[in-house]
Amino acid sequence: IVVAAWLASRAARAALSRASRLDQAQQLLFSKLISLAVWLIAVLIGIDILGIDLTALTVFSGAFGLAIGFGLQKTFGNLIAGIILLMDRSIKPGDVIAIADQTGKETFGQIRKIGIRAVSITTRDQREYLIPNENLMTNMVENWSYSSRNVRVQVEVGIAYGSDIALAERLMLEAAKSAKRVLESPSPAVWLKAFGDSSVNFTIHCWIADPEQGVGNVRSDVLKTLWRLFKENGIEI
Secondary structure, three states: HHHHHHHHHHHHHHHHOOOOOOOOHHHHHHHHHHHHHHHHHHHHHHHHHHHHOOOHHHHHHHHHHHHHHHHHHHHHHHHHHHHHHHHHHHOOOOOEEEOOOOOOOEEOOOOOOOEEOOOEOOOOOEEEEEEEEHHHHOEEEEEEOOOOOOOOEEEEEEOOOOOOOHHHHHHHHHHHHHHHOOOOOOOOEEEEEEEEOOOOOOOEEEEOHHHHHOOOOHHHHHHHHHHHHHHOOOOOO
16 A cells, blocks of 8 residues: 555656646645645555554544644644645745845745755755745745746946046946846846945946846946946046
C-alpha cells in the first residue's frame, strides 16, 4: 500500500506537470492536495487490512490526538499556511520577494520552492533561506512580481551648481537607456530632487523586467556610463 501510494502521488504530479492550463502555483497546490488525499486513503486502507479496531483505542485517541496537536502545532500551521498561500496565489515559485525578520533585517531573493513546512528563497549570492510558511502569512511581504514583473530602479546623482542642468539631464537619460536590462517602455525619466548644500540632486528612474537578476548591477551600469559621459561633456559631479 505504501508503494502504491508513492506511485500514485508521483503519477499525479507527472500528470499535473503536463496540464498546460494550470500555472506553476496551481500545479503545486493540486499536487499537495492529491498527495494528502492519497496518503490518507492509504493509511485508512492499511488500518482496515491489518484489522485494527479503532474503537478499542477510543480512550487513548483523545489524549494521543491532543499530544500530537500540541507537538505538531507549528508543523500543521505551516502546512495550512502553505496551502492558503498557493490558493490565493499571493506568492508562487519564481516570484521575487523581500521579507523582514524580527530583527528588522530584510531578506531579498527569488522563491525556488514552496514546501510543506517552509518556503525556499535563493538570494543573489546563492544563499538559500528556508522561511516558515506562517511567517509569510503573518509578516509583511514585499512581492516584486505579484501583478507585474516590472520594477523601478532609482539612481541618485548630484552635479555641481555651475553645471549645465539641461545637458546633464540629457546625459542621464542617455546613460539609463544604454543599460542592457533597462526597458524602453516605460521609458527612463529624470527628476530634479532637491538643491543640496553643495550639489543639485537628481533621481534617474528606469524600469527592469527581471528583478531576480538584482538591481545593484543596473545602478552600476548606469553610473559607469554616466561617469564617462560627464567627463566627456565637462559636467562636474
